[in-house]
Amino acid sequence: MNKRIPVIVISGFLGSGKTTFLRYLLRESNKKFGLIINEFGDVGIDGDLVKSCNGCDDSDEGCIIELNNGCLCCTVQDDFIPSIKSLLNFNPDIEAIIIETSGLALPLPLIQALNWPEIRTSIYLDVVIGIVNGESMLKGSPINDLNEITNQYDELNKIDHNASIDELFEEQLEVSDIVLISRADVLNEKEFKSIKNLIKEKFNSTVPILKSLNGKIDLKYIFDIDLKKNNYKKFISEEHDHNHVELVSDSVKLNYFLDKKEFEKEIANVLSEIDILRIKGRIWIPKKSLPLQIQIVGKKINTWYEEAPLNCWRPIDSGGLELVIISFDSESINKFIKKIKEKFKVLNVLK
Numbered sequence: 001m002n003k004r005i006p007v008i009v010i011s012g013f014l015g016s017g018k019t020t021f022l023r024y025l026l027r028e029s030n031k032k033f034g035l036i037i038n039e040f041g042d043v044g045i046d047g048d049l050v051k052s053c054n055g056c057d058d059s060d061e062g063c064i065i066e067l068n069n070g071c072l073c074c075t076v077q078d079d080f081i082p083s084i085k086s087l088l089n090f091n092p093d094i095e096a097i098i099i100e101t102s103g104l105a106l107p108l109p110l111i112q113a114l115n116w117p118e119i120r121t122s123i124y125l126d127v128v129i130g131i132v133n134g135e136s137m138l139k140g141s142p143i144n145d146l147n148e149i150t151n152q153y154d155e156l157n158k159i160d161h162n163a164s165i166d167e168l169f170e171e172q173l174e175v176s177d178i179v180l181i182s183r184a185d186v187l188n189e190k191e192f193k194s195i196k197n198l199i200k201e202k203f204n205s206t207v208p209i210l211k212s213l214n215g216k217i218d219l220k221y222i223f224d225i226d227l228k229k230n231n232y233k234k235f236i237s238e239e240h241d242h243n244h245v246e247l248v249s250d251s252v253k254l255n256y257f258l259d260k261k262e263f264e265k266e267i268a269n270v271l272s273e274i275d276i277l278r279i280k281g282r283i284w285i286p287k288k289s290l291p292l293q294i295q296i297v298g299k300k301i302n303t304w305y306e307e308a309p310l311n312c313w314r315p316i317d318s319g320g321l322e323l324v325i326i327s328f329d330s331e332s333i334n335k336f337i338k339k340i341k342e343k344f345k346v347l348n349v350l351k
């Protein structure tokens with residue numbers, strides 16, 4: 001009989017640090033993983049960022065499946081089960097499967113699906129990791145700048161998103177066997193402890209709550225069997241609401257010339273006028289051999305040069321930009337795209 005393959009689930013709100021942790025895990029563990037990367041937005045930036053870490057090159061993509069449908073928990077039958085089957089069929093030598101859920105996915109339906117008859121003889125759920133943005137939790141919310149963002153929507157008399165964000169956050173943490181507090185590098189000891197206590201009290205949690213410094217943790221918590229709690233098991237038979245935080249996303253490609261400094265300055269200016277939840281993508285700067293990776297959470301801008309896979313979009317002979325933008329409503333995304341077209345020396349807009 002075949003050995004069952006362990007499955008590791010990584011969850012956490014948008015921008016909490018899931019891909020950063022996954023990249024660390026892939027680089028540091030000497031294992032062959034199959035990966036399912038679920039993203040919100042039609043351009044797979046996260047998948048591109050993990051390809052180089054997983055030892056897969058462009059000709060070996062069978063071990064990474066990218067699902068850009070925003071919510072794996074809603075497409076279990078159509079996407080998730082076939083993805084698990086395909087990983088197992090094409091990569092009989094994988095030692096574990098890692099699922100990075102989108103920041104909007106409710107982990108419970110996914111966890112329950114791992115027990116479906118079609119796949120449960122081949123795999124088993126090993127550990128659920130919940131990641132929390134430590135910097136934003138200092139302000140009392142899983143999202144950076146939530147107050148500013150909700151003020152904007154209150155003014156527009158739109159919707160109150162707090163309830164569903166809280167529910168999503170709660171479910172992500174309730175089912176976790178390990179909680180990682182990201183951005184521990186920018187927290188002092190007192191701040192880390194206060195967030196840890198808050199999580200412990202709120203969720204009556206006895207699971208390990210660890211510091212994650214740019215994804216770095218002690219990996220014995222992932223691979224040491226004795227430390228695992230199977231915390232999700234107590235929720236497995238419960239009926240849960242399947243309400244979602246309503247978000248929208250769009251993407252933009254532009255041909256333009258800017259350097260790194262100018263880009264960061266201009267984008268900070270745009271973001272001082274418009275609140276956007278999450279932006280990711282890359283820009284190609286003329287004469288630079290590597291693209292500049294762009295990661296923005298709230299107003300926090302992070303950039304670095306790193307290769308992108310050969311099959312991703314690139315401008316032909318000039319500089320260019322490709323961004324995925326995620327927000328609570330399309331109005332602010334449209335405003336954002338309009339602004340960057342005005343501010344940057346755009347040559348043409350590509351769709």
Ligand SMILES: Nc1nc2c(ncn2[C@@H]2O[C@H](COP(=O)(O)OP(=O)(O)OP(=O)(O)O)[C@@H](O)[C@H]2O)c(=O)[nH]1
Nearest residue numbers: 014015016017018019020103182183213214295302
């Ligand atoms: N300083 C610092 N930055 C971090 C840390 N973890 C993540 N980040 C940054 O936070 C941003 C978002 O991190 P990601 O790992 O892409 O977050 P994510 O949860 O995968 O985001 P989504 O895919 O949008 O849900 C990036 O700019 C990261 O470099 C950390 O521990 N410290």
